[in-house]
Amino acid sequence: MTSIDVEVNGRRHRETVEPRLLLSDFLRHTLGLTGTHVGCEHGVCGACTVLLDGAAVRSCLLLAVQTDGARVQTVESLARGEELSPLQEAFHECHALQCGFCTPGILMAATDLLGRGRPDRAEIEDLLSGHLCRCTGYSPIVDAIARVAGADAGGAG
Amino acid sequence: MAAVKLTSVNVATHQEMWVGRAIPRFEDEALLRGEGRFMDDLAPVPHAGHAAILRSQLAHARVTRLDASRALEHPDVLGVLTGAEVVAMSRPFPVGVEGVRPYYSAAAEVARYAGEPLAVVVARDRYVAEDALELVEVDYEPLEPVLEPQHGEVVSDRTFSYGDPDGAFSQAALIVRERFTFPRWTCAPLECYGVVADWSHAGGSLTAWANFQGPFTLHSVAAGALGLPGAKLRLITPPDSGGSFGIKATVYVYVVLLGLASRKLGLPVRWTEDRLEHLAGSATATARETEVEAAFAPDGELLGLRYDIVDDVGAYLRAPEPATTYRMHGSLGGAYRVRNVVSRNRVVLTNRCPSGLNRGFGGPQLYLPLERTMAIAAKRLGLDPAELARRNLVGADEFPYRTPSGGLYDSGDYEAALDEALELSRYAERREEQQRARAEDRLFGIGLAVVVEPSISNMGYITLAQTAEERAQSLPKSGNAEGATILITPLGGITVRVGTTPQGQGHATVCAQVVADALGVRPADVEVLTSLDTSTSAWTVASGNYSSRFSGVGAGAVHLAAQKLAAKLRTIAAQELGVEPHEVELRESKAWAGEEAISLRRLAGLAHWNPDALPPGIEAGLMETAFYSAPNLGPPDEEDRVASSAAHGFIADVAVVEVDRETGAVTVLDYTTVHDAGRLLNPLLVDGQVRGGFAHGIGPALFERIEHDEDGNLLTGSFMDYLCPTAPDLPPLRIGHLETPSPFTALGAKGLGEGNTMSVPAAIANAVADALGIDHVELPLTPPRVWDLLQ
Numbered sequence: 001m002t003s004i005d006v007e008v009n010g011r012r013h014r015e016t017v018e019p020r021l022l023l024s025d026f027l028r029h030t031l032g033l034t035g036t037h038v039g040c041e042h043g044v045c046g047a048c049t050v051l052l053d054g055a056a057v058r059s060c061l062l063l064a065v066q067t068d069g070a071r072v073q074t075v076e077s078l079a080r081g082e083e084l085s086p087l088q089e090a091f092h093e094c095h096a097l098q099c100g101f102c103t104p105g106i107l108m109a110a111t112d113l114l115g116r117g118r119p120d121r122a123e124i125e126d127l128l129s130g131h132l133c134r135c136t137g138y139s140p141i142v143d144a145i146a147r148v149a150g151a152d153a154g155g156a157g
Numbered sequence: 158m159a160a161v162k163l164t165s166v167n168v169a170t171h172q173e174m175w176v177g178r179a180i181p182r183f184e185d186e187a188l189l190r191g192e193g194r195f196m197d198d199l200a201p202v203p204h205a206g207h208a209a210i211l212r213s214q215l216a217h218a219r220v221t222r223l224d225a226s227r228a229l230e231h232p233d234v235l236g237v238l239t240g241a242e243v244v245a246m247s248r249p250f251p252v253g254v255e256g257v258r259p260y261y262s263a264a265a266e267v268a269r270y271a272g273e274p275l276a277v278v279v280a281r282d283r284y285v286a287e288d289a290l291e292l293v294e295v296d297y298e299p300l301e302p303v304l305e306p307q308h309g310e311v312v313s314d315r316t317f318s319y320g321d322p323d324g325a326f327s328q329a330a331l332i333v334r335e336r337f338t339f340p341r342w343t344c345a346p347l348e349c350y351g352v353v354a355d356w357s358h359a360g361g362s363l364t365a366w367a368n369f370q371g372p373f374t375l376h377s378v379a380a381g382a383l384g385l386p387g388a389k390l391r392l393i394t395p396p397d398s399g400g401s402f403g404i405k406a407t408v409y410v411y412v413v414l415l416g417l418a419s420r421k422l423g424l425p426v427r428w429t430e431d432r433l434e435h436l437a438g439s440a441t442a443t444a445r446e447t448e449v450e451a452a453f454a455p456d457g458e459l460l461g462l463r464y465d466i467v468d469d470v471g472a473y474l475r476a477p478e479p480a481t482t483y484r485m486h487g488s489l490g491g492a493y494r495v496r497n498v499v500s501r502n503r504v505v506l507t508n509r510c511p512s513g514l515n516r517g518f519g520g521p522q523l524y525l526p527l528e529r530t531m532a533i534a535a536k537r538l539g540l541d542p543a544e545l546a547r548r549n550l551v552g553a554d555e556f557p558y559r560t561p562s563g564g565l566y567d568s569g570d571y572e573a574a575l576d577e578a579l580e581l582s583r584y585a586e587r588r589e590e591q592q593r594a595r596a597e598d599r600l601f602g603i604g605l606a607v608v609v610e611p612s613i614s615n616m617g618y619i620t621l622a623q624t625a626e627e628r629a630q631s632l633p634k635s636g637n638a639e640g641a642t643i644l645i646t647p648l649g650g651i652t653v654r655v656g657t658t659p660q661g662q663g664h665a666t667v668c669a670q671v672v673a674d675a676l677g678v679r680p681a682d683v684e685v686l687t688s689l690d691t692s693t694s695a696w697t698v699a700s701g702n703y704s705s706r707f708s709g710v711g712a713g714a715v716h717l718a719a720q721k722l723a724a725k726l727r728t729i730a731a732q733e734l735g736v737e738p739h740e741v742e743l744r745e746s747k748a749w750a751g752e753e754a755i756s757l758r759r760l761a762g763l764a765h766w767n768p769d770a771l772p773p774g775i776e777a778g779l780m781e782t783a784f785y786s787a788p789n790l791g792p793p794d795e796e797d798r799v800a801s802s803a804a805h806g807f808i809a810d811v812a813v814v815e816v817d818r819e820t821g822a823v824t825v826l827d828y829t830t831v832h833d834a835g836r837l838l839n840p841l842l843v844d845g846q847v848r849g850g851f852a853h854g855i856g857p858a859l860f861e862r863i864e865h866d867e868d869g870n871l872l873t874g875s876f877m878d879y880l881c882p883t884a885p886d887l888p889p890l891r892i893g894h895l896e897t898p899s900p901f902t903a904l905g906a907k908g909l910g911e912g913n914t915m916s917v918p919a920a921i922a923n924a925v926a927d928a929l930g931i932d933h934v935e936l937p938l939t940p941p942r943v944w945d946l947l948q
Contacts, residue, residue, distance in 0.1 A: 018284070020284065021284075028197075028198075033191070034191070034193075034195075034197075034198035035190070035191015035192065035193070036191070037195070037347070037348070037399070038197070039347040039348065039349075039399075039432070040432040040875070040876050041431055041432060042432065042875050042876065042877070044875070044876035044877055045347060045432075045876055047347055074191065075189075075190070075191035076190065076191040078189075078190075078191075079189075079190050084186065084189060084190070088186075088189040088190070091185070091189055092181050092182070092185040092186065092189060093181055095181065095182070095841050095842070095844075095845050097185060097188055097189070097661075098400075098661030098662065098663070098845055098849065099346070099347070099348070099397070099398065099399045099400040099660050099661030100184070100185075100188030100189070100193050100397065100399070100661060101193075101195065101346075101347040101348045101397075101399030101400060101661075102347050102399075103188055103189065104191050107189070124884075125884045125885045126885065128883060128884035128885070129883045129884060129885050129886075130883075131883070131884075132347060132876065132881050132883065133347070134344060134345060134346055134347055134400050134402065134849070134852070134853070134881065135400055135661050135845070135849045136845060136848060136849055136852075137848030137849050137851055137852040137887060137890070138852070138883070138884035138887055139848060139884075139887070139889075139890070140845070140848070141884070142884060
């Protein structure tokens with residue numbers, strides 16, 4: 001067992017974990033942050049995406065021990081109390097989610113992208129090539145992220 | 158009935174309707190906050206053991222030894238359930254065909270597909286359970302796997318003939334013959350299966366939580382396997398489910414398997430399927446081989462159709478199969494007026510994962526052959542495919558239209574929808590563009606698909622797998638009923654409970670709209686519970702989320718329950734206001750008689766707190782349950798005719814593609830889809846279903862196919878090998894709508910969640926065949942496959 005000291009959503013956690021424990025399982029089952037979802041456990045579907053020191057990572061491809069001393073943000077960190085974030089609000093308005101299982105990972109990846117500039121639709125689609133959604137056909141997700149980026153919002157086709 | 162753009166039908170009111178409005182969903186906020194409650198998020202009972210499942214590594218093998226003793230020595234292993242124990246403790250799952258090989262939730266002596274469960278190991282956590290799988294020793298004696306349908310054991314073989322097919326073929330000016338393969342694929346929801354099973358020795362009962370989606374016929378199937386009377390199997394679904402598209406119907410197999418593990422070990426057991434397990438061992442679409450012959454008159458009239466269908470259902474015939482074979486039985490001629498149809502339907506077993514529900518269910522398998530055949534015929538007749546379709550479409554003045562195999566098409570204006578699609582896609586201009594492209598030696602193609610989208614399945618169609626004589630010996634099966642309950646609390650709060658088990662379709666929002674209209678409140682005032690509990694919810698054997706039945710009968714049951722409750726509120730209010738019930742109007746959370754009003758809250762308080770003051774004959778409380786069933790769905794008749802679905806939408810699609818001669822890559826330049834799904838209850842959600850159904854249609858058209866090697870080993874066991882389209886892979890989509898209400902559903906709505914999954918593979922295949930100038934194409938049209946066709 002290994003001790004780790006990690007900040008998750010602004011709260012410091014000191015936990016003792018097995019070295020083989022996946023970050024996704026640590027977040028879900030040790031900390032109870034079940035908003036992070038697991039869709040494939042081999043890094044393709046993107047549902048488990050969280051921010052590690054501000055950068056989007058696949059929590060199913062990381063071990064909890066690798067986050068020792070780091071800062072992790074999950075979907076539970078996005079809203080400000082009663083208020084949804086502009087990105088969450090845009091997903092709601094654009095009907096960018098149906099079952100909602102892939103949504104937390106996409107929200108976190110988009111948060112990372114939007115923090116790095118103002119992506120156009122092509123860049124947003126490129127980001128989404130790393131995420132699987134089986135419900136929406138993706139274009140409403142592109143619309144929602146583009147709306148927040150101030151990019152072309154009317155190109156849904 | 159003419160196609161009209163309308164705002165309301167059936168429900169007269171003075172106020173603006175909520176139904177029909179594109180309001181965003183109430184479901185969203187919890188999901189966006191990470192507050193969704195999916196199966197693996199829940200711990201409905203404490204101290205559950207964690208299960209991992211040992212699966213056959215071979216596609217066909219005798220299991221000569223299975224020794225779990227080393228696993229049981231592990232200090233954190235709580236117990237093991239073997240396939241032999243499964244067979245001893247349970248019965249084979251019931252299925253709609255007699256005399257097939259018995260199917261249990263795990264194999265004992267012979268494994269029949271790679272991935273079939275052989276044992277369950279339960280441990281203190283999942284990591285240990287998976288470690289312990291490695292400690293179970295299994296000896297296999299390999300057997301020859303059967304992978305090709307033509308070599309598979311035939312478990313059902315029936316031929317159906319309607320009209321005079323031989324006469325039609327003898328008169329034909331043109332006969333088109335072609336073979337088609339529809340690939341084995343899967344909708345692959347992002348969330349896999351999850352089960353928590355808690356056996357009670359005291360009660361002799363099983364309580365199971367699972368992300369099940371119905372049909373609840375499968376509750377009876379699971380209870381039958383467990384040897385339990387229905388009331389002793391309590392099945393509960395979580396509030397949220399991460400997609401299903403049919404696939405999660407089959408989680409019932411694991412409810413039984415984990416239920417037996419819980420029973421044997423005397424503790425609750427939980428299991429969450431991983432992706433490899435899902436792709437190897439959950440369920441897939443039925444793979445189909447079809448030989449078609451189509452007879453045409455000189456003017457293009459489709460005179461007759463002959464199908465020879467072989468459905469590969471995998472290693473076992475598993476309920477609800479062979480439903481794939483019969484789901485479209487009332488629609489064998491699709492949208493066309495053809496009267497002479499014959500179909501031989503064979504169902505065969507192979508050493509692959511058993512099939513199950515999957516979006517489109519029988520539709521993609523029918524329309525690829527039918528729509529390709531029409532395109533081939535158009536080419537040979539020298540007609541534009543749109544013109545050939547137009548000459549054969551069921552006419553707007555022919556509804557309700559009885560098909561030769563017994564289908565009853567409720568309403569539509571197919572030609573108007575086709576025209577809309579041609580206009581929206583700029584079809585004539587695209588044909589000119591094609592001429593220019595061809596002059597430049599580019600491979601540019603246009604494909605059409607015009608399809609009927611059946612929704613709200615008749616529970617009786619599956620009995621067509623039996624002969625009329627066999628059917629006569631058992632209870633006739635028919636219908637499609639769904640239930641709903643509405644409660645008004647003493648403070649006037651409104652709670653609706655449905656058994657429609659959604660996985661993201663937005664049922665809660667639509668139910669709130671329906672109730673808001675009936676009770677004169679706002680949708681935001683209505684709480685909707687979508688978590689099913691078979692011991693407390695209102696449901697029938699037909700309940701669940703399949704065959705696109707929600708907007709027809711799911712919302713219909715809610716509408717009916719709300720009408721019953723509204724009638725009671727009017728009666729109570731009438732007494733208070735000194736008027737007749739029919740003079741009372743419910744709006745703005747009040748009951749009105751002229752200028753006078755009484756609040757809903759006060760009426761609720763009266764019904765709960767002061768039942769003595771209620772009008773004579775009115776029961777205390779405010780809770781109503783209603784069951785709604787769409788009409789005209791009888792059992793199959795003696796001539797094997799059946800109205801297999803209650804409602805029939807129509808879709809006209811135009812696909813425009815270009816094929817890269819150097820790489821074989823297909824680029825979809827433009828895709829247009831026009832729907833007539835009757836009255837649209839929430840257009841925002843409608844377009845969501847269209848886009849999702851489209852993406853699932855693009856899957857098997859261009860990307861997705863479950864592949865095995867020659868020994869039956871799965872080659873597509875991860876999302877690196879099973880390719881699902883991502884955002885840049887999907888072409889732009891133009892969507893158009895007509896609204897011809899259904900006369901056969903409570904709100905005039907028809908299902909629309911599956912139609913594009915039915916039409917897109919056919920339209921894309923037509924477009925690629927058109928681009929390449931060839932007749933035979935096979936899905937999915939991946940670059941290597943197209944490149945081969947180019948050589």
